[in-house]
Amino acid sequence: MSVTITFLGGASTVTGSKYLVQHDGKRLLVDCGLFQGYKQLRLRNWNPLPVPPDQIHAVLLTHAHLDHSGYLPLLAKEGFTGHVYASRGTRDLCRILWPDSGHIQEEDAAFANRHGFSKHAPALPLYTRQDALDALHLLKAVEFDKTINLMPGWKASFSSAGHILGASSILLEVAGRRILFSGDLGRPDDLVMSPPDDAPQADTVLIESTYGDRVHPREDIPAELAPALQRVAKRGGVAVVPVFAVGRAQALLHAIHLLKMKGDLPTSLPVFLDSPMAVHTTHLFEDHPGEHRLSHQDTRALTRNATMINSTDESKALASRHGPMVILSASGMATGGRVLHHLAHYAGNHRNMIILTGYQAPGTRGDTLASGAKSVRIHGRDVDVNAEVVQLESASAHADANQLLAWLRTMPQAPDQVYVVHGDAGPADMLRSRIKHELGWRAIVPEHGSTWPT
Template identity: 80%
Template sequence: MSVNITFLGGTGTVTGSKYLVRHGDESLMVDCGLFQGYKLLRLRNWTPLPIDADQVSAVLLTHAHLDHSGYLPLLAKQGFSRHVYATSGTRDLCRILLPDSGHIQEEDAEFANRHGFSKHAPALPLYTRQDALDCLPLLKTIEFGKTFQPIPGWRATFSPAGHILGAASVLLEVAGRRILFSGDLGRPDDLIMNPPASAPAADTVLIESTYGDRTHPKEDVIAELGPILHKLAKRGGVAVIPVFAVGRAQALLHAIHQLKLRGDIPSSLPVFLDSPMAVNTTHLFEHHQGEHRLSSKEALALTHAATMVSSTDESRALANRHGPMVILSASGMATGGRVLHHLALYAGNHRNMIILTGFQVPGTRGATLASGGKSVRIHGRDVPVKAEVVQLQSASAHADANQILAWLRTMPEAPNQVYVVHGELGPSDELRKRIKHELGWRAIVPEHGSTWPT
């Protein structure tokens, strides 16, 4: 009896990762992510899955970023009530990320209704904070390296993928087939995270391709960020840094702390971390010591590297301060959250900076800023952009094309086929060609909604 995979997300885009594995009467989902970016993609979040939620026997999460976990509350709301298997780091982060996601969606819907800029009356959240809280008891933690049975007769093993706390690659074994899901691979030279473990043997590989068509610069984020913040401090401006609350925020805090210790930027430069999610995540580094490069002293220093802003009143009060100062705030592609209020306030002043810290999904405000847009639409109005927009090239937490290929080369034997996923079409196809020509392996880029054998 065959084993096949239906690609329900993460194909032709870096968002919405969902891979449905079927064998006989059983179905298992690897990752359960939200679509972000273009409205055409976001509308997929409202489209019913091709399987009833209560027919999914188990979910495996590679990691907690919302493009891999953010659909879980909706799946549970639709009737899924089985186990969601994840590492302890992923569980801890989901406890932070998912309720926050529901809260932001409620806030955005309420804001749209109050100001009347939604085409829907009333605008509704995809799910609520309570929906997210309700799904959390489904999470069941599994240690790295421990083989378990998510479904009787199906075997799965998590191995470290770097990238963020808890991130894993997944080896799934069913009916004699070995399927390897890379998840999001971290960099072997990441500033704070450990490198990914070597890849195990598998018949079929799903490999991410976020940076499938490029390589990272040799300089690290500390060297790149130093001159930028030095210039900002000198001219007395405000830097707004949209950050991913998980991973990127902590890497930036560590970099800023090191720059101050070296004297490359003024030790008096005020830094604010305005994201309850990022604040809570920062404290987790002390509890997951084995997964990152930071010493216990450095992990503790993260929590003191900025003024931690939790309440909305504290966030609003930042508007009364004068520069120079640095505000790190979620989300990393400026798709929602408090960072929008800071962008609306500071984007119009040429002394200020907007510092982008990683890949910007097409269709997001971050992508508009990165492409030199003269205005950005925030809360129903067009905000002029006169601030200097800087895109860091060294801050990504994803492996680049050469590093992805190096990881694939650690496999003990060649797989039968490789599915290139989690990338825009250009990067995915470029990586496909390199896998075919440099490794000699069969590789394809599957279409959204297609089903392929393993």
């Protein structure tokens, strides 16, 4: 019986990664992510999977970002009871991200109900904080570069993918087939994270394509960030920086620290990290020293050179402060969380600045801001955008097109088939074309819901 893959997410879109591998009556998911961005994508989160959760035997997670792991609490709530295999870093981050995700969904639903702007009565969270806490016991940590037996005839090994703490590429072996899932690949020149390991030999490869149609600029984060923060500080404004709590927040904190050390920014410029999830993640860097470039002194500086904001009252109190100051707050695409309150408060003032720090999925508020829109809808009302909007091009934690191809070239031999995933239609097809013409390999972009052989 053949081994098949059904693409339940991350196909012709950069979100919702879920890959269902089936063989001889056994089913396994690689990644179990939430859809984000456009409403029609987010609505998929509410659709039942084509396979009942209690008929899925195991889940493997490439990393903890919610578009790869955030559906797991719902999967468990609906009957999945198997192991969730992940690296130690991914396990530790999921312990932070899942409950926070459930809490934010509960808060957003409650806010919608209080203010009556939801079409649903009542608005409900996809899952709650308690649902997320209940799912955590399913996590089973695995070490990099060690083969684990998943069930009879199925085994897997995890290798480092860079990108964020714990990020992995996964080699799955079943029925004589070797299937490699790249996960989200980091950059070999990342400011904080170590480079990805070389790709192992495989018959089938699933390669991400977030930046499959572009090459990152040579300028690094500090060089690009400095003039923006210098401008807003000079005019006494507030820089609101939507950040991904895992990875991007720490990279921005480190970049600001480097700029202050060099004298490019005044050491007195106040910096606030307003995201409990980002605060907890920042402390994790001390527990995983082998996965990043930061020294012990650097990791301590992340928390010492910024004010860590945990409570809601502390977050609200920031609104009474005057600039100049920098507020880093989640989420990175402005899809939810505390950053929405800061945007609503500061976006209307021309002295202020909104700094977007990475990829903004189509349909998100971050994408709306990046497009130059003069207003953005937040909590049911339109907020004027008079603040300067800056989009950093150097802050991405994803490999660019050239780096993705370079990673594929590290494979000892050509695979039989490449599936280009986790990218919008344009970038995915551009990378597919380059793989075909530059490497001479078979490559396709699978459609959502389609099933293919390995």
